[in-house]
Amino acid sequence: MYSLGMTIITIPVSFMVEKDMSAWMLKPDLTLVTILYSGLLGHVFIMILYCCCLYSKGPFYISIFKPLSIVIAAAASFICLGDDLHLGSVVGGMILLLGFYSVLWGKAKEQESTKCGSENLATSTDSRTPLLRSQEKYVE
Template identity: 50%
Template sequence: MKQYPAEVIVVFLYNLCGTLISAPVCLLLEANLSVWKINPGITLITIIYSGVLCTGLSSLVHTWGLHLKGPLYISIFKPFSIAIAATLSVIILGDALYLGIVMGAVILTFGFYAVIWGKAKENELSEDFGECRTQPPSKAPLLHSYRVEDNIDNWYIDC
């Protein structure tokens, strides 16, 4: 995304490659061509919804997020979407709520917020250090056992 930041074109090419790879495989696995007939009605609406919203829009949002925040945030939202789907299936579909679903959602949520918190602290430290400073850092590091004064002569190594 840094080399070619046009998200819509990247998503189009991604979906086109997926179609070119999966179409021959699907045609080989299902030789009966009458199965491929699309009837107007709910079947056509489902195919359009799945293609446009589920595949196209979600790929566009993931690519846009990759462009804005980087791959860490995109990869952390994948498991978090499982917890969201489980919650929505209980609320909308009326599925049973099991202890494993709740525990998994809680663990994923804590992990999600831990990563977000760690990334925020990392960004805060990188703003403090800058690209290449002419003076040693003034704030204490995260590890209290590490002393800045001990390595005051080596502070320029990160530049």
């Protein structure tokens, strides 16, 4: 649905921006290979990776990895393509990595405290008391 929605949105915008129809002709060269690779293999690979992570860890981790892909793309373009790194890219990447690490640290602490709390609740007598009591007891 995401890809279909993006396709519907980008088709009219693309035709408004590029009015020369000869630019839309695809020739069997590196451009066509790049389009097929990024459209089919790249998107399919990412969706398979997201589905595996969703199944094993839940939706929280998938939403955390989205901003991290920006840092990975900047690092890959610097290493593989020799692009320049600007100060804003480095500082932004460090802030994203710090946020990523702090969220994972907080999630690990939350799971650790949940495990400790569940052991205490099982032995407690209050674990049998309902959290929400019915209103019928308090009506006179």
